[in-house]
Amino acid sequence: MKTIFDHTKFGSLPVSSRIIRNGLWESQNDSAKGLTQEIYDRYEKMAESDVGVIVTELISMYDHDRFSDYTHYINTPSFIRDFKEVTEVAHEHHVPILAQIGFVNCNVNGKQMMEVNDLTIEDIRTIQADYVVAAKKIMFAGFDGVELCVGNNFYLSRVMNPFENTRDDDYGGSTYNRVRMIVEIIQLIKKTTDLHVHCKVNLYQDEDDSLEICRILADNGADSLQITKFLSPQYFRKGQSNQNMLVDFADRVARSVDIPVVLGGGQSGQDQINELLNSTEIDFISMQRPFVKNPGFLSEWVDDPHAKSECKTCNNCYWKKQSVCLIE
Ligand code: SF4
Known part of the structure; x- marks a missing residue:
């Protein structure tokens, strides 16, 4: 029987629970002075609380993608110095920590807002090289791994989307060709760093194709997968809730690959999570907003096996792109 607080492994990383904290937006950053004490304190509360893995707030790959007023950028000169302190906080409590990176708009090689079908091979190589540089910075900052945002509406999810990628070269057409650019990024990161590579990947409209995408990523170097959704209502079927679709699909993926599969979002209580862990092959649950409400809530869950998050999921x-609860 699986339980939330099992001591297990996330790939090769030892963890003390099956809860993955996934970061949302950052709003406590000081763009002039770098990370503030509030941020370090928040990470300390999470690390003290038996969280399995901490994933940072979204770090932008490119300066033109300003996700919030306080976005962290991989190219900020103090990135390594600032985040080294964050990773040290996590490691003091033996919690693995991953950096979440992604981009939405493609403005490489002096071009603006590139569509997937218009990318040249040179553009693809530029993006891949930028990911290698980012991964090296992440490794030097002391992270255990990187979360590649290749799901939701991030640009690399569009590269894998059969409705958007209709290229007729090696980077389009078959499922493998649509995933090839991401596979090459993963392999380059694995070749040049020792980072765990976690991929946040979509359930697209075609479930079988989405499953094949997950298999290809798993067979070609990804160390773990998180299942998420394309943020567009027309991608969901009538009569079935988004969450049920994600649970069913994540279970199907978990039965098809040999790496950990994480289900993202929608779970708020221990009873619900433990039932899900034991009725499916899903081994890890990702949570965001409960950590915004109370970064240390898992400490309370250890003492009360039926506890629920106080987040009202409003x-x-x-x-409003905040890293603090607005109900307070
Ligand atoms: S209660 Fe609302 S504002 Fe507060 S953490 Fe939850 S979702 Fe966010």
């Missing part, structure tokens, strides 16, 4: 922190 989504105000998400829409």
